[in-house]
Amino acid sequence: MAIDADKALPPELRGKGADVSESDLKDLEKMQDKNVVQLSRFHLRLRRSGPTQVVRYSRDAGAAPLWPSVTHAPEHTARTVPPCPRCGAPRTFEFQILPQIINHLKVDSELHSAADFGSAAVYTCSKSCAPPDPGEDGCVVGLDGDLEVSGAYAEEVVLVHPPLNA
Ligand SMILES: [Zn+2]
Incomplete structure (x- = not known):
């Protein structure tokens, strides 16, 4: 098999020249297959729940996000x-x-600042503990010493999968 142009190569192998080893190729093959499988799984699941679904919610033990790829x-x-x-x-x-x-969302997708992501998963306290009392003036001091606007809000964690076309 002759590879005549660098641009015919997947980005991971570009510029490697003759140094591409058999195991590099095997790794890439495995990685791409995994991503193809994962993306298909993602789209199948979304198609089953319909194009209007914008959130997947589950509080079941062991519930996990469905990411569009393995590598990202x-x-x-x-x-x-x-x-x-x-x-x-x-x-x-x-x-x-x-x-x-x-x-x-009514946003101009051409804007540089427009939101774009593959998916975002939110992790919250498994005990759903009560946020701190906001006090009379509606402000509380967070653990890091910063003044927070209101105790009615609890700080949660979000993991973001980058956009697929990034
Ligand atoms: Zn808690």
Whole structure:
């Protein structure tokens, strides 16, 4: 098999010249297949629930977001999803926002600042503990010493999968 132009190569292999090894190719093949499988799974699931679905919600134990790819799925670790700062309970998956929501928001998709993502998953306190009392003036001081607007809001964690065309 002769590869005559660099642009015929997947981006991961470009510029590697003759240094592309058999195992590089095998890795890439595996990776691409995984992403193709994952993207198909994502679209099938979305098609089943209809084009108007913009959020997937589940509080079941072990519920997890469905990401559009394997390679760009955000890492879920103790660092990216730390425990609840109020009560120390683990934060668990609550819901994910699907990219279709962008079509429902009246934003100019050509704008540089326009929202775009593959999906975003929100992790909340598994014990749903009460946010701190806002006090009389409606303000509380957060753990980091910053003044927060209102105790009625609890800080949660969002993991974002980048847009698929990024
Ligand atoms: Zn909590």
